[in-house]
Amino acid sequence: MSDFFAFLVERFPDLLKALQEHLIISITAVVLGCLAAVPLGILLAGNRSKWLHSLVFGIANIFQTIPSLALLALLIPLFGIGTKPAIIALFLYSLLPILRNTYAGFTSVDPGVIESARGMGYNKAQRLFQIQLPLAFPYIMSGIRVTTVYIISWTTLATLIGAGGLGQFIFSGMGVNKKELIFLGAVSAILLALLADFVLGIVERRVSRKVKPSQSASAV
Amino acid sequence: MIELEQVQKRYDDGHVALKDVNLSFKEGEITAIIGPSGCGKTTTMKLINRLINPTKGKITIQGEDISRMDPVTLRRRIGYVIQNIGLFPHMTIAKNVAVVPNLLKWDKAKIDRRVNELLELVGLPPETYANRYPSELSGGQQQRVGVIRALAADPDIILMDEPFSALDPISREQLQDELIRLQQDLKKTIVFVTHDMDEAIKIADTIVLMKDGEVVQVGKPEYILRHPANEFVVNFIGKKRLQNGPDYVPPTVDEVMVDQPVVLDPNRGLAEAIKTLEKKRVDTVLVVDRGRKLLGSATIYNLIEHYGEEGKTLADIMKPVAHTVSPGTPLSEALAIMSEHHLSNLAVVSEDNRFIGLITRGSIVRHLTEVYPPVQSGGYAYV
Numbered sequence: 189m190s191d192f193f194a195f196l197v198e199r200f201p202d203l204l205k206a207l208q209e210h211l212i213i214s215i216t217a218v219v220l221g222c223l224a225a226v227p228l229g230i231l232l233a234g235n236r237s238k239w240l241h242s243l244v245f246g247i248a249n250i251f252q253t254i255p256s257l258a259l260l261a262l263l264i265p266l267f268g269i270g271t272k273p274a275i276i277a278l279f280l281y282s283l284l285p286i287l288r289n290t291y292a293g294f295t296s297v298d299p300g301v302i303e304s305a306r307g308m309g310y311n312k313a314q315r316l317f318q319i320q321l322p323l324a325f326p327y328i329m330s331g332i333r334v335t336t337v338y339i340i341s342w343t344t345l346a347t348l349i350g351a352g353g354l355g356q357f358i359f360s361g362m363g364v365n366k367k368e369l370i371f372l373g374a375v376s377a378i379l380l381a382l383l384a385d386f387v388l389g390i391v392e393r394r395v396s397r398k399v400k401p402s403q404s405a406s407a408v
Numbered sequence: 409m410i411e412l413e414q415v416q417k418r419y420d421d422g423h424v425a426l427k428d429v430n431l432s433f434k435e436g437e438i439t440a441i442i443g444p445s446g447c448g449k450t451t452t453m454k455l456i457n458r459l460i461n462p463t464k465g466k467i468t469i470q471g472e473d474i475s476r477m478d479p480v481t482l483r484r485r486i487g488y489v490i491q492n493i494g495l496f497p498h499m500t501i502a503k504n505v506a507v508v509p510n511l512l513k514w515d516k517a518k519i520d521r522r523v524n525e526l527l528e529l530v531g532l533p534p535e536t537y538a539n540r541y542p543s544e545l546s547g548g549q550q551q552r553v554g555v556i557r558a559l560a561a562d563p564d565i566i567l568m569d570e571p572f573s574a575l576d577p578i579s580r581e582q583l584q585d586e587l588i589r590l591q592q593d594l595k596k597t598i599v600f601v602t603h604d605m606d607e608a609i610k611i612a613d614t615i616v617l618m619k620d621g622e623v624v625q626v627g628k629p630e631y632i633l634r635h636p637a638n639e640f641v642v643n644f645i646g647k648k649r650l651q652n653g654p655d656y657v658p659p660t661v662d663e664v665m666v667d668q669p670v671v672l673d674p675n676r677g678l679a680e681a682i683k684t685l686e687k688k689r690v691d692t693v694l695v696v697d698r699g700r701k702l703l704g705s706a707t708i709y710n711l712i713e714h715y716g717e718e719g720k721t722l723a724d725i726m727k728p729v730a731h732t733v734s735p736g737t738p739l740s741e742a743l744a745i746m747s748e749h750h751l752s753n754l755a756v757v758s759e760d761n762r763f764i765g766l767i768t769r770g771s772i773v774r775h776l777t778e779v780y781p782p783v784q785s786g787g788y789a790y791v
Contacts, residue, residue, distance in 0.1 A: 298492070298494070298497075300490055300491075300492030300493065300494040301494050301495075301496060301497070303459075303490060303494060304488060304490050304493075304494025304495075304554075305494075305496070306459060306483070307457055307459055307483055307488035307490065307567070308483060308484070308488055308507055308508050308511070308557075308558075309480050309481070309482075309483035309484035309485075309508065309511055310480075310511065311480045314511070319496060322498045323496075323497065323498055
């Protein structure tokens with residue numbers, strides 16, 4: 189154990205650097221995912237054409253089903269190696285869950301609420317930002333939470349195409365058969381994912397508490 | 409004054425919701441639009457705040473053509489209450505009421521004052537309710553908030569789309585009474601869509617009856633009740649069989665009887681029977697066995713007379729039922745039997761002596777109020 193501590197102290201600067209890379213890759217991918225999937229989800233929820241739904245969800249589904257290692261490899265000829273293809277791959281993975289939750293959140297808003305907002309003179313933008321978005325937010329937030337957690341764990345693979353991150357420790361540890369390295373990389377990645385889940389969980393509860401569930405009068 | 413001139417509405421799918429509707433809604437009055445579902449009543453109402461735009465025709469408010477107005481501005485000038493209440497679940501009651509004043513950018517102090525005033529007006533003390541969320545209120549309370557939300561910016565016109573129909577009967581009555589009370593001071597131009605004739609008669613100054621996208625009759629409730637324009641109106645208002653109508657069918661006992669009168673098993677004790685009578689507020693109990701065979705009847709006097717004799721059951725003290733009628737007997741015949749033998753009630757039994765229902769004085773009165781609907785209630789709700 190003391191050996192491990194000595195090892196940790198020795199490798200601490202490396203760990204910080206890897207952690208930083210890991211966070212940058214994951215967060216960038218999730219933020220880009222939100223920027224693309226949230227507006228897309230809103231658009232789809234406000235649109236009635238069936239084929240568009242199946243098209244968009246179909247494409248997002250395809251990205252979801254490609255094995256992560258395969259997707260990373262596929263991107264090398266297109267974008268080379270390094271951080272860029274890693275972010276692109278993880279971004280593609282983040283699309284579906286965020287899209288699905290945004291869509292579910294928007295379609296869950298009681299049509300009566302939207303109709304009364306329209307009837308009272310909310311314009312389209314006001315309806316979106318003051319009514320629909322706040323009501324759909326808990327759904328969107330839980331989508332972002334789930335996505336963030338698994339993007340953090342998948343980022344460990346990014347090292348395979350030279351993007352760095354905590355996966356570096358695992359793979360070099362495997363290469364030189366050094367257990368401490370593997371352990372350090374794996375545990376840090378797990379802790380990071382748990383921490384992200386915890387923090388976003390708090391945020392999620394905050395927003396859900398503000399948006400009280402509606403009780404329909406017709407249920408009387 | 410709101411006027412609709414030769415308004416037509418055809419939807420994209422070809423369905424014609426309104427065919428050439430001409431209507432005017434008088435200022436300061438409640439006009440109820442009523443008709444069966446799909447008659448175009450809601451469409452007509454939604455034309456006024458441009459939630460729906462007409463295919464043809466002109467709609468004016470105070471002489472101004474609304475198709476030239478910005479719909480958002482127009483809607484902020486018109487109160488709107490819907491059936492599903494539509495309160496915003498993520499906003500407190502105070503915020504909900506303040507929605508339109510906020511959209512109109514009133515200053516904060518003025519909004520607060522207005523919100524408190526309105527909450528007081530419908531008996532929801534602001535100190536208790538202002539900071540609650542809609543889900544913490546009962547259905548009736550929620551719709552009270554829905555109504556005052558529509559009043560918040562003091563619009564001249566209020567549109568109400570079956571606002572009370574999702575509520576339980578007691579809350580519905582209360583809210584109707586409250587609306588009538590509020591209207592006495594407010595004198596708003598209210599367009600009230602409903603499918604309930606009782607409700608329309610109760611609250612409306614003018615009733616507009618619609619069917620298949622056309623206006624069938626317009627008039628004061630009293631006028632419509634006395635002079636229904638055609639068979640449809642007659643059916644709708646529940647004047648099912650007018651005595652002087654040409655195709656008058658005499659009512660039979662089946663329509664008049666109470667089909668769930670107070671019946672008890674012969675093995676029941678006397679104390680139990682008295683308790684039941686007390687609870688149901690009747691003076692006679694019919695004794696019926698498990699096979700619904702009518703065995704006899706006992707009045708409250710029989711019961712009290714034998715009350716001291718513990719251990720006796722209804723079977724011991726009941727009197728046989730001397731007079732019964734069979735289903736399908738004309739009501740007049742049943743009435744003749746009742747008056748001849750001074751009966752307070754008369755059982756309807758089938759051929760094999762199975763109990764079907766009971767004619768009581770109360771049930772006769774109820775039936776008559778349906779045939780001659782009075783202005784207040786007793787009309788027949790169209791469902």
